[in-house]
Amino acid sequence: MKTTTLYIVMAALVAFTSCQEKKxxxxxxxxxxxxxxxxxxxxxxxxxxxxMKNELKLTGEVSFDENNVVKVFPFASGQVMKVNVSLGDKVSQGQVLAVIRSADVAGNYSDLTSAKADLAISKRQLEQAEYLYKNGISSERDYTEAKENYNKAVAANSKVREQIAINGGGNTNAAGTLIVKAPRSGFIVEQNITSGNFIRPDNSSSMFTISNMRDVWIKANVFESDIAKVKVGYAAKITTLAYPDRVFTGKVNNVGSVLDPDSKVMTVRIALANPEMLLKPEMFTNVVISNSESxxxxxxxxxxxxxxxxxxxxxxxxxxxxxxxxxxxxxxxxxxxxxxxxxxxxxxxxxxxxxxxxxxxxxxx
CATH class of the missing domain: 2.40.420.20 (conserved putative lor/sdh protein from methanococcus maripaludis s2 fold)
Structure with a gap:
């Protein structure tokens, strides 16, 4: 009986030792x-x-690089008669984007006609005054006055031409039609006009925004509890639904200073090269931001x-x-x-x- 009891105790000790070894x-x-x-x-x-590395997973979306775009503004008020492009279209420099009928442009051409007539008259007067002065018939004062009037007419004509150049230059005609052309090649990433729209003189918004899309921004949302985990310069890896097996790499280049009052999130911006034009504005993205701790x-x-x-x-x-x-x-x-x-x-x-x-x-x- 004692032997059996001793065996049980030893077995328990072995089991305890095994447990201790695992611990x-x-x-x-x-x-x-x-x-x-x-x-x-x-x-x-x-x-x-x-x-140790930190890793923060966020969601975001693709946006065009706002520092590398051209915004096309209206230089004259009027009515949009025709729009030749749509959002997302690729355009070439000089391509016609829209046609606008403008009273301002028509007025500029009317002023140009008057300026041309005044210039022609002052030129003839200057020629006559110069002839009379050189032949001793008129005074130097008359000749000087005619020269000043001619210079004023030249300046007025140049002013009107510059106004027309600002309003489209050769892209206008006497009928008051303004032709809006693309100042550079790229993609239409914003469009704020449609056919039939009226453009008011106090309008401050652009008609089109053109980006070459070779560089894009990823805007991601960071919750308040994770703000300390994101800083400028941290590495970021981005994946999209369109290319689930493709990983795009970039760096955080801007961290917001305020939180959205409704969603309580802060926006961070990641600069990303887009040489293959795979990333499109408004694409949904998954973002992983990583950095090393001390x-x-x-x-x-x-x-x-x-x-x-x-x-x-x-x-x-x-x-x-x-x-x-x-x-x-x-x-x-x-x-x-x-x-x-x-x-x-x-x-x-x-x-x-x-x-x-x-x-x-x-x-x-």
């Missing part, structure tokens, strides 16, 4: 050796000390960690016949790196590929 991080395992075939299938990495921790490949029965394990490599299953505590995983708070130290070697084969062999009953 310290080393699981009781069988001895397994790595043969040459298996050695070719696995990969061994070394735990290193590294600054704090350091032991880092290992995320693929080397195995999850079993609510715990995380790695296979520690000492030699081909000295392998060990060890429990680790994870701080966080960012991209393909996992940061460890306990269970490993810098310099420990771990199996990071096909380690599940070794794990199953080591812990098999």
């Amino acid at each position: 310290t991080g080393t699981m009781e395992t069988k001895q397994v050796c790595i043969n040459d075939s298996l050695a070719k299938m696995i990969k061994i990495d070394t735990a290193r000390e590294s600054s 704090a350091k921790a032991v880092a290992i490949p995320a693929a080397s960690v195995m999850f079993d029965s609510g715990k995380n394990y790695v296979v520690v490599y000492h030699s081909k016949c000295n392998l060990q299953v060890r429990e680790v505590s994870i701080i966080k995983s960012v991209e393909d790196t996992t940061y460890i708070s306990s269970g490993l130290k810098r310099g420990d070697q771990i199996v990071s590929k096909n380690q599940l084969l070794l794990y199953n062999a080591l812990v098999q009953d």
Whole structure:
């Protein structure tokens, strides 16, 4: 009876010892050796000390680069007779965008006609005054006065021509029609007029906005609790619904100073090159912003960690016949790196590929 009781106590102690071993991080395992075939299938990495990375996931949308656009404003009031382009169209420099009938333009041409007539008259008067002065018939004063009148007529004519040039130059005619042309090549990213619209003299909005779309902005929303995690210069990775397997990279180049009063979010802006013209305005995007902290921790490949029965394990490599299953505590995983708070130290070697084969062999009953 005493022998049986002693056996039960010893069994309990063994069980307790086994439990204690798991708590310290080393699981009781069988001895397994790595043969040459298996050695070719696995990969061994070394735990290193590294600054921890932060990763913040946001949603946003594509917008054109507002610092690299041309806005086409109306230089005269009138009625839009025709619009030849639509939002998103590609246009070439000099292409006709719209036609406007304008009383201002018609008035400019009327003024030009008068200025031409005055110039012609003053020119003839100057020629006559010069002839009379050189032949001693009239005084120098008369000649000087005629010259001043001619110069005034030239200035008035030039002024009217400059007004016409501002209002479209050769893109107008005496009937008061203003032809609006594209000042540069690109894409129509904003359009604020349609056929039949009246443009008032006090209108301050642009008719069209043209962008070359080679550089775009990603505008993402940051909640108040995450504001401290975003700063200018942080790296960003962007994915879209249109190209789910394509990752675009850029940097945060602007952080908003105020929160939206309704949604309570702050807008951050990411500058992104768009040489292939894949990104279009208003596209929905997923944004991942990352940066490094000052704090350091032991880092290992995320693929080397195995999850079993609510715990995380790695296979520690000492030699081909000295392998060990060890429990680790994870701080966080960012991209393909996992940061460890306990269970490993810098310099420990771990199996990071096909380690599940070794794990199953080591812990098999």
